[in-house]
Amino acid sequence: MRNVYLDHQSSTPVLPEVFDVMKPYFTEAFGNPSSLHQYGLRVRDALKKARQQMAALIHAESEEEIFFTSDGTESANLAIKGVAYANERKGKHLVVSATEHPSVIQSVEFLEKQGWTCTRVPVNPEGIVDLEALRAAITPQTVLVALHHVNHDIGTIQPVVEAGKICAALAVPLYVDCEASAGWLPIDVKEFGAALVSFSPHRFYGPKGVGVLYRNRKARIVSILHGGVQEGGRRAGTENVPAIVGGGEAAEIALREQPARAEHTGRLQRRLWEGLRTQIPYIKLNGPEPGPTRVPTNLNLSTEFIEGEGQLLLCDLNGIAVASGSSCVSKSLKISHVLGAIGLDHALAQGNIIMTLGKDNTDEDVDYTVETFAKIVTKLRGMSPMWDEFQKGVIDSVIAPTGRGKSFSQHAAEVSGKAAH
């Protein structure tokens, strides 16, 4: 059986050359970078180099603007809470897009319980933020605007340069979450007009256990993790040296190989979507068509009349690793908030699968996935009462309405008269 990894948005393998540079920092160069002897000083220099490599990836002016955290979630928490607490006296209002990552949304909700207010800016059906609404949401009390570069679910590329101009004109710092874009799209913090940017090397062939937060020197931020004076006093705690060194190496390689990687995955992305849409009826791509407003790695699909977890399990049993934003896959039994924010019909949100390509995927991987996924859909539709009822004209398709029958949602509501709980 072929093994096809199509979940590069959740993590990627560490490159062998990245692993090689990490190894000495586990055993031989084990010193604490805060120590003032040879062991510490050697490691301190290694961190400086990694900082330079991270700065280069996002075109930051200086490595002094780079802070290391434990992961992307911590970076997002530091960006949101750190700026909010530092500017408490200026104002207690935040602006975020409706489709931010949970690490941003949950940080904001935490602050809302403590008296901050937040405006969530809507997105259009392709997931692109409404810039006029974003501009209108900013008040004299606004201390931060958060807008991701690429959406973690549907791959939408946001107009961050335009958002940056709006924020600059109104003198509000902009935080751009680049978790889903770093290593795959060019990032220039100056062009973005970003005061803060976060990303994690494990999304581009680096190790887990390290996150990066870029902070422009003009942006005020306080620590949310207290202890020693590591990371310029902005993030206490001993740095994860091997991961930081490996992450720096991965960043350097990503900067060099980004155009080739994006070209390769972009070609496979189009081949995959073309194959799926011709082989499978009643399938929909969520987010923009492959092209300038979609990251070249991601396909977010809704296959009608079947549910996402069954698709995921059968893909896995056939060697294909994918993700899903359907409610059955989440521990909260809720659909992905991104699918809700783009106004996707609940029936389609239920049949959600996310495939994300990487540099090592091949044409054969794509063709195997198309062929296998088509069989999986046929199998699950054969088990689905909804497919049967669609054939009989009892319910209609959302993707390609025939004009016969009621909506899936109406039908679901009728048979769900008695709640299961």
Add this chain to the structure above:
Amino acid sequence: MSDTYTLYNPTVMEHFMNPRNMGDIKDADGVGEVGAAACGDIMKISLRIKDGKIADARFKTFGCGSAIASSSMATELIKGRTIDEAMNFTNQEVVDALGGLPPVKIHCSVLAEEALKAALEDYVKKHPELAGKKPAEQAVAA
């Protein structure tokens, strides 16, 4: 990877991959279709009833792996039972027979119980001679 890891236990995976009694019964004696308001799953069970016993049971499910496995197991368990026995069927039987479900998936087995009871109620409705007693009372009387 040399080892295989699974989301559910081997019994649940087996019933998901090779579901028993999947399909519809033509001109069924009772059909029940229910949905879970919480997660959006939909389950349909149809029954063939002969001499007061469940002679055949089939399912169709729009739902996750554990919902498919729960409906497969529920239809296996109820075949051969009398209507009264089937009215006393509980989701716990499904959970036990499957060797357990993750806590967040217990509601899938509840859906299977509800689909079965909806199919039995449909049968009782079509047979007024049985409707002298409400299904619950029949169960108690039995």
